Amino acid sequence: MRNSGVLVRRNAGYNRFGxxxxxxxxxxxxxxxxxxxxxxxxxxxxxxNNSLT
Structure with a gap:
């Protein structure tokens, strides 16, 4: 896969978005x-931002 950028926009919900x-x-x-x-x-x-443990 070649290096390419992707733009993703969100309205709310940092964890959902991530x-x-x-x-x-x-x-x-x-x-x-x-x-x-x-x-x-x-x-x-x-x-x-939730802990992985």
């Missing part, structure tokens, strides 16, 4: 923890 993005990355072949870390490190600091 969950959808992480799940999409997993469906594209990413490992779950890598997808979660990518969402948390991205431009949505509150996305998926």
């Amino acid at each position: 969950l959808v993005i992480a799940r999409t990355l997993i469906e594209l072949g990413w490992e779950a923890t890598t997808a979660i870390e990518a969402v948390q490190a991205g431009t949505i600091p509150l996305g998926l």
Whole structure:
């Protein structure tokens, strides 16, 4: 897969939004923890802010 950007807009719901993005990355072949870390490190600091433990 080539490097490409994706724009996703949200209206409300940081965790829901992060969950959808992480799940999409997993469906594209990413490992779950890598997808979660990518969402948390991205431009949505509150996305998926629940503890992994």
